[in-house]
Amino acid sequence: xxxxxxxxxxxxxxxxxxxxxxxxxxxxxxxxxxxxxxxxxxxxxxxxxxxxxxxxxxxxxxxxxxxxxxxxxxxxxxxxxxxxxxxxxxxxxxxxxxxxxxxxxxxxxxxxxxxxxxxxxxxxxxxxxxxxxxxxxxxxxxxxxxxxxxxxxxxxxxxxxxxxxxxxxxxxxxxxxxxxxxxxxxxxxxxxxxxxxxxxxxxxxxxxxxxxxxxxxxxxxxxxxxxxxxxxxxxxxxxxxxxxxxxxxxxxxxxxxxxxxxxxxxxxxxxxxxxxxxxxxxxxxxxxxxxxxxxxxxxxxxxxxxxxxxxxxxxxxxxxxxxxxxxxxxxxxxxxxxxxxxxxxxxxxxxxxxxxxxxxxxxxxxxxxxxxxxxxxxxxxxxxxxxxxxxxxxxxxxxxxxxxxxxxxxxxxxxxxxxxxxxxxxxxxxxxxxxxxxxxxxxxxxxxxxxxxxxxxxxxxxxxxxxxxxxxxxxxxxxxxxxxxxxxxxxxxxxxxxxxxxxxxxxxxxxxxxxxxxxx
Numbered sequence: 032x033x034x035x036x037x038x039x040x041x042x043x044x045x046x047x048x049x050x051x052x053x054x055x056x057x058x059x060x061x062x063x064x065x066x067x068x069x070x071x072x073x074x075x076x077x078x079x080x081x082x083x084x085x086x087x088x089x090x091x092x093x094x095x096x097x098x099x100x101x102x103x104x105x106x107x108x109x110x111x112x113x114x115x116x117x118x119x120x121x122x123x124x125x126x127x128x129x130x131x132x133x134x135x136x137x138x139x140x141x142x143x144x145x146x147x148x149x150x151x152x153x154x155x156x157x158x159x160x161x162x163x164x165x166x167x168x169x170x171x172x173x174x175x176x177x178x179x180x181x182x183x184x185x186x187x188x189x190x191x192x193x194x195x196x197x198x199x200x201x202x203x204x205x206x207x208x209x210x211x212x213x214x215x216x217x218x219x220x221x222x223x224x225x226x227x228x229x230x231x232x233x234x235x236x237x238x239x240x241x242x243x244x245x246x247x248x249x250x251x252x253x254x255x256x257x258x259x260x261x262x263x264x265x266x267x268x269x270x271x272x273x274x275x276x277x278x279x280x281x282x283x284x285x286x287x288x289x290x291x292x293x294x295x296x297x298x299x300x301x302x303x304x305x306x307x308x309x310x311x312x313x314x315x316x317x318x319x320x321x322x323x324x325x326x327x328x329x330x331x332x333x334x335x336x337x338x339x340x341x342x343x344x345x346x347x348x349x350x351x352x353x354x355x356x357x358x359x360x361x362x363x364x365x366x367x368x369x370x371x372x373x374x375x376x377x378x379x380x381x382x383x384x385x386x387x388x389x390x391x392x393x394x395x396x397x398x399x400x401x402x403x404x405x406x407x408x409x410x411x412x413x414x415x416x417x418x419x420x421x422x423x424x425x426x427x428x429x430x431x432x433x434x435x436x437x438x439x440x441x442x443x444x445x446x447x448x449x450x451x452x453x454x455x456x457x458x459x460x461x462x463x464x465x466x467x468x469x470x471x472x473x474x475x476x477x478x479x480x481x482x483x484x485x486x487x488x489x490x491x492x493x494x495x496x497x498x499x500x501x502x503x504x505x506x507x508x509x510x511x512x513x514x515x516x517x518x519x520x521x522x523x524x525x526x527x528x529x530x531x532x533x534x535x536x537x538x539x540x541x542x543x544x545x546x547x548x549x550x551x
Contacts, residue, residue, distance in 0.1 A: 041402035043409065045090055054091040055410055058098030059417040063425055065099075066106025066119055077381070089390060090403065094410040096381050101414045104320065104357055105149040105422055112141045112349070116250050116444055120242050121356040123483060124324040128341060128348030135344055142426040143290045144298060144349045146419065152306045152354035153361070154415040159310050160361035161408045176505070177512055180498040181519035181526075183491050186312075186322050188526040189329075191484045192533045201484050202530075208485035211236060212492025219500055231460045238490060240452045240461045244468025245475070245482045247448045251441050252473045298350035301331045305351055309358025314365045320356040321487055327355030361411055368392045368404065 045051075061080070077096055084092030107119025112129030125145060132141040174182070191201035214225045215235025223233035308330065309323040331351035332341045341348045367381070385392055390403075452465045475482050506512040513519045 041405075043406070045402065045406040048091070050088070051091045051094055051410070054087060054095040055098040055414055056417050056421075058095035058100075059102035059414055060421050062099035062102025062104075063106040063418070063421055064102075066103030067109040067425075090406055090410070093381065093385065093407060094414075097407070097411055098414045098417065100381070101153065101357075101360060101411075101418055102421070104153075104360060105146065105353070105418055108145040108149070108349075108353060109142065109426065110444075112145060113138055114444070115254070117246050120238075120246070120486065121320040121324045121352075123246055124321070124328050124352035124356070125349055127328065127352065128343070128345045129352075131342070132344035132346070132349070137344070139426070140290055140294075140346070141344075141349055144294075144346045145353045146422045146426060147290070147295070148298065148302050148305070148350040148353040149357040150415045150419045150422070151302050152309060152358040153418070154412060155306045156310045156313065156358040156361040157408065157412040157415065158361075160364060161405075161412070174518070175516075176498040176501040177516050178518040178522075180495055180502060181513060181522035183495045183498070185522040185526045185529075186326075187484070187488055187491065187495075188529055190322065190325055190487055192530060198530070198533050198537075200479070201481050204481050205484040205488040208488025209492045209495070211241075211485075212489045212496070218493055218497045231458075236464060236489075237461060240464035241468050241489065242486060243448045243452055244465045245472040245486060247444065248465060248469035249472025249476060251445060252469065253476050255441065294346060298347055300334070301327070301347045301350040302354045304330055304334070305354025306358045309355045310362045312355075313359030313362030320359040320363075321483075321490075323359045324352045324356035325483065325487075327351045364407075364411075 058080075077099060080096060080099060084095060086092075087095070103119060104121070107117055107122035108125045108129065111117040111122040111126035112133050115126050115130035117123045117126055129141045129145065132138075187205050188202075191205040192198040214232055216222065216233065217224055226233035305323070305327040308327045309320075312323040312326065313320070328341075328348060328351045331347055332338050335341065335345075335347060337345075448465065449462065452461050453459065472482060474480075475485075502512060503510070513523060
């Protein structure tokens with residue numbers, strides 16, 4: 032304990048520089064603004080900023096990237112709530128209830144719920160990182176490739192069967208996502224797969240055009256179709272607003288844009304639950320914030336006395352999504368720092384920044400660079416105050432954007448989506464990916480095919496394949512190793528139990544028609 036306090040005090044001394052405070056605040060503000068623009072997410076922002084951090088001292092450079100990631104993580108919720116167009120992949124879950132509440136004219140309330148939930152869960156998870164990094168790191172070291180693969184399989188199974196379109200559709204979507212993840216170079220041999228002789232396909236499909244196509248451009252097409260349907264139906268009658276929601280831009284009372292004490296107590300359990308779930312998910316390498324948001328959303332909906340409100344503007348749904356994804360931020364650094372394994376795409380880019388500064392995260396990092404490490408932990412915690420301050424001011428004005436003509440908004444979002452797709456690799460071919468996934472996304476919406484299991488399966492697919500093949504190579508292609516290791520056996524058994532229980536519950540509830548398994 033004495034050694035820890037000594038390292039903490041040395042870390043505090045490192046932080047007493049204006050350069051570091053400005054870098055952290057600037058990173059949060061830039062991330063907030065970039066995350067609020069669909070197509071310019073935290074990933075793209077970090078890509079643009081990483082080269083410039085080479086000219087800063089190690090703490091200032093990495094603090095800027097961490098602050099940027101935190102700001103963008105909340106910033107992605109802003110367009111998700113206002114326009115149903117997520118600025119980041121994890122904000123897709125926030126849109127489930129954020130956008131319906133915004134259409135009821137309560138955009139300010141939805142934004143405040145998202146802001147407070149994000150900052151509270153993020154701050155608490157940073158404290159968990161600060162005090163429990165060492166013991167959790169010891170547990171993370173015990174997770175080998177077999178255990179890692181089993182955890183990923185369990186997460187994908189849980190996400191798929193809890194899909195709103197039913198377990199079969201969810202599992203089918205997940206399998207298609209895994210298939211797409213196989214396109215490109217073999218992770219072990221480097222040989223091209225499913226490329227059909229195409230040089231572009233042999234390089235694989237980047238996540239940016241896929242996410243933007245599925246959740247941004249397809250949403251614009253969908254909204255245009257809905258607007259056209261309302262225009263054809265006329266301004267009166269039930270078809271004028273097919274979702275049964277009022278316009279978000281109309282004048283509302285002050286209470287509609289504020290959060291009362293009773294409402295805060297209402298969302299407190301969702302925040303607490305999200306903090307625990309998000310911290311646990313974040314500590315596992317390769318799982319990510321989207322999984323934390325979705326699992327907490329499902330858990331909160333099942334624990335609610337009024338689950339029918341979810342998807343129609345429930346503030347608990349917004350709090351659950353934001354708490355679940357932001358609580359992953361702090362613990363996400365545990366596998367990065369102790370094992371050198373990034374927990375998500377943002378952590379992978381931060382790992383590049385560590386390398387540029389001559390730092391090598393790994394098992395010995397906590398021992399050799401303890402003061403620097405605790406300095407970064409403290410920066411993480413204080414970044415939440417910048418997020419809260421900047422977010423409170425920014426959301427006060429950004430919600431007025433709902434009064435802008437939709438054709439201007441759609442045009443601007445489409446331009447940013449095109450720029451965001453091109454700027455990552457400066458490859459015009461990825462614009463074709465964007466177009467293709469936009470069409471697929473539109474028909475998925477039309478056919479009620481869930482896209483979240485597909486996207487998450489694609490993100491985790493390459494990691495899952497690599498861990499399975501590493502396990503088989505180490506054990507002479509013996510698949511029984513997954514059942515002989517206790518941790519992997521438990522998670523695989525849980526996956527089977529969850530699938531069987533869900534199908535049994537469907538049949539037990541009286542839905543004997545097999546078609547009901549495709550739709551909740």
